[in-house]
Amino acid sequence: MATLLDEIMEQPDVLQGLLDHEWPRIKQVAERIKAANPKYMVIAARGTSDNAATYAKYLFGAVNGLPVSLATPSLFTLYNQPPRMDGAVVLAVSQAGMSPDIVSVIQEGNKQGLLTIAITNNTDSDLALAANEVLDIRANQETSIAATKSYTASLMVLALLSVALSGSQKDFETLATVPNLVAEVLSSCGTLEQRTERYRYMEQCVVVGRGYNYATTLEMALKLKELNYIGTTPYSSADFRHGPIAVVEEGFPSILIAPHGKVFADMANLADELIARRGELLVLSNDAALLKRADLAIELPAAMPEWISPIVSIVPGQLFARHLAKARKLDTAQPRGLKKVTKTT
Numbered sequence: 032m033a034t035l036l037d038e039i040m041e042q043p044d045v046l047q048g049l050l051d052h053e054w055p056r057i058k059q060v061a062e063r064i065k066a067a068n069p070k071y072m073v074i075a076a077r078g079t080s081d082n083a084a085t086y087a088k089y090l091f092g093a094v095n096g097l098p099v100s101l102a103t104p105s106l107f108t109l110y111n112q113p114p115r116m117d118g119a120v121v122l123a124v125s126q127a128g129m130s131p132d133i134v135s136v137i138q139e140g141n142k143q144g145l146l147t148i149a150i151t152n153n154t155d156s157d158l159a160l161a162a163n164e165v166l167d168i169r170a171n172q173e174t175s176i177a178a179t180k181s182y183t184a185s186l187m188v189l190a191l192l193s194v195a196l197s198g199s200q201k202d203f204e205t206l207a208t209v210p211n212l213v214a215e216v217l218s219s220c221g222t223l224e225q226r227t228e229r230y231r232y233m234e235q236c237v238v239v240g241r242g243y244n245y246a247t248t249l250e251m252a253l254k255l256k257e258l259n260y261i262g263t264t265p266y267s268s269a270d271f272r273h274g275p276i277a278v279v280e281e282g283f284p285s286i287l288i289a290p291h292g293k294v295f296a297d298m299a300n301l302a303d304e305l306i307a308r309r310g311e312l313l314v315l316s317n318d319a320a321l322l323k324r325a326d327l328a329i330e331l332p333a334a335m336p337e338w339i340s341p342i343v344s345i346v347p348g349q350l351f352a353r354h355l356a357k358a359r360k361l362d363t364a365q366p367r368g369l370k371k372v373t374k375t376t
Contacts, residue, residue, distance in 0.1 A: 032174050033172075033174050033175070034175070034363075034364070035175040035177060035179065035258075035353050035363045035364065036353060038173060038174070038175050038179050038180050039179045039180070039217075039346065039349050039350060039353065040217060041171075041180050042179065042180045042183050042184075042213050042217075042346060043210040043211070043213045043214040043217070044210075045169065045170050045171070045180045045183070045184050046183060046184065046187050046209055046210040046213060046342070047210040048169050049168070049169055049184060049187050049188060049191065050187075050191075050206070050207055050210070052169065053166065053167060053169060053188065053191070054191060054195075054203075056166065056167075057166060057188065057191045057192055057195050058195045060148060060164045060166060060192065060195075061192060061195035061196045063146060063163075063164060064120055064146065064148075064192075064196060065196065067120055067145075067146045069097065069118060069119055069120040069146075070098075070118035070119065071097060071098040071099065071100060071118065071119050072087075072091060072097055072098070072099045072100070072119060072120050072121075072122055073099075073100050073101075073102050073116050073119045073120070073121045073122070073136070073140070074087055074088075074099055074100070074101055074102060074121075074122045074123070074124060075101075075102035075104055075121070075122070075123040075124075075132075075133045075136035075137070076101070076102075076123065076124040076125060076133065077104075077125070077130055077132070077133060078178075078253070079126070079178040079181070079182050079185075079250060079253065080124040080125050080126060080182075080185060081101070081124075081249075082182070082246050082249040082250040082253065083124050083182060083185040083186055083189060083246065084099075084101055084122075084124055085101070085245060085246040085249060086186055086189060086243065086246035086341050087099055087122075087124075087189045087193075088101070089242060089243045089245070089246070089338075090189060090190060090193050090243070090338060091193055091196075093338070094193050094194075094196075094197055094202075094338065095193055095196050095197055097196075100119075102121075102136045104132035104133060104135060104136055105132065107132065107135040107136050107139050108131065108132045108135050113136075113139045115143070116139075116140060116143055116145060117143075119140075119145055120145065120146045120147075120148065121136060121137060121139075121140030121145050121146070121147045121148070122147075122148045122149075122150060123136060123137050123147075123148070123149050123150070123151075123158055123162065124150045124151075124185055124189075125149070125150075125151050125156075125158050126151065126152045126153070126168070126170070126173065126178060126181040126185070127151070127152065127153055127156060128149060128151040128152070128153045128156025128157060128158030128159050129153070129156055129157055129158070130158075131157075133158060134157050134158050134161050137149065137158060137161045137162050138161050141161070141163070146163055146164070147161070147162045147163045147164070148162055148163065148164045148165070148166065149161070149162035149164070149165045149166070150166045150168060150185060150188050150189070151165065151166075151167070151168065152167070152168045152169075152170045152173065152181050152184070154167050166188050166192070168181060168184040168185050168187075168188050169184060170184040175363070175364065176257070176364075176365065176366055177254060177257050177258055177349075177352075177363065177366065179349050182250060182345065183213070183342050183345065183346070186246075186341055186342045187206070187209065187342055190206055190338075190339065190342065191203075191206060194206060205336055205339060206339060208334070208339075209339055209342050209343065212332045212334075212335055212339075212342075212343045213342070213343055213346055215332050216331060216332055216343055216346050216347055217346060217350075219330055220329070220347050220350050223329065223347065223350055223351065223354060224350075224354040224357070226327060227327075227351055227354040227355050227358055228358050229326075229327065230284065230313075230327075230355055230358075231355065231358040231359050233261060233284055233355075234261060234262060235261060235262040235263070235283075235284075236255070236261060236262075236263055236264075236283075236284035236285065236286060236313075237263070237264050237265070237266055237271070237275070237278070237279075237284075237285050237286070238251050238252040238255070238263060238264070238265045238266070238285075238286040238288070239265075239266050239267070239268050239271050239285060239286065239287050239288070239298075239301065240265075240267070240268065240287070240288035240289070240294075240298070241267050241268045241269060241294040241297060241298065242292065242293060242294040242337070243292070243337055243338055243340060243341050244288045244289075244290065244292075244294075244337075244340060244341050244344055245265075245267055246341050247288045247340075247341045247344045247345045247348065248265040248266070248267070248288050249265045250345050250348070251265075251286065251288070251345060251348035251349075251351075251352070252264065252265035253265075254348060254349055254352035255352050255355070257352075257366050258352045258353065258355070258356040258361065258363055258366055259352060259355050259356050259359060259361060260361070260366075268294070268297055268298055268301050269297075271301070272301070272304075276304070279305055279308045279310045280308060280309070280310070281308070281309040281310070282309070282310070282311055283308075283310045283311060284310070284311040284313060285305050285310050285311065285312055285313070286313040286314075286315070287301065287302060287305075287312065287313070287314045287315070287316070287325075288315050288344055288348075289302070289314060289315065289316040289318065289321060290315070290316055290317050290318075290331050290335060290337065290340045290344055291316075291317055291318060291335075291337065292336075292337025292340065293337060294337075295318065298316075298321075299318070299321055302314065302321060302324060302325075306324060311326050312324065312325045312326050312327075313325060313326065313327040313329070313351075314327070314328055314329065315329045315331055315344055315347055315348065316328075316329075316330070316331060317330065317331040317332060317333045317335060329347045329351070331343060331344055331347070
């Protein structure tokens, strides 16, 4: 059975498989979306998939001019008062495709006569059977409870769908570099396991990012909670300044997701503020000057446009969470109280 580390290391191959085999299908679905001429998208997801949907909010908004609304599945199930979604295309992202509340959003989309699309790792699931169109994330079996390769595969499918909608060959060529970028970051993290030992007694921290990598912030915080049981809170750098920064005192750990891009200057300024408070600074970045100021520096690939960076940036975050769990002698195969498929209503 594959271990969590095995599945983290599989990601370049999984991402390349999507480029090689799923692109024609994604282009077909994009044509159906164009024909529907939506005013916006509604995306339903939970957990890790909800973090992927957060990436989609930035991606489809910035690249395709499509506003994205994250669904509130409880309205469709517990309250039995689904909102009108006139003019929307309805997407659902779910690795297992088995959660009744996510399926209910797709079913309601069908009732309202809307185009519905499932993005899933299980093309025989309830979700896939309910949707008009299905996109396979092709992550193969993921045995670890903590999602890794299925998360980056979901991001890649969303990015490919965005590119198919825009029709940009240049952007497709950029996406085609992602498997190599992920392989590069995996190769560069050879010493991360021993450097992670420093944080084996950490019991709380914050993870901070902004823009496209707000999704990375959410996902890395989730991995630290799932695998290490650490009280980890994710923040946008903007929201963090509106009060929560007060928790930072001498030695308090803050993890910054700060690759180059539109939000980099804001993240670098935040690093200044945290250093002034004598906080412990962990930085994932491709900026040499910022990395030099960190207590733990994790280098990201230099040649990485911001819009694809979340697919790459989360990978060292996954490794950090895994290595920290090992240092804390925790079971990454069976985190306490968790199961692989969670069904919520």
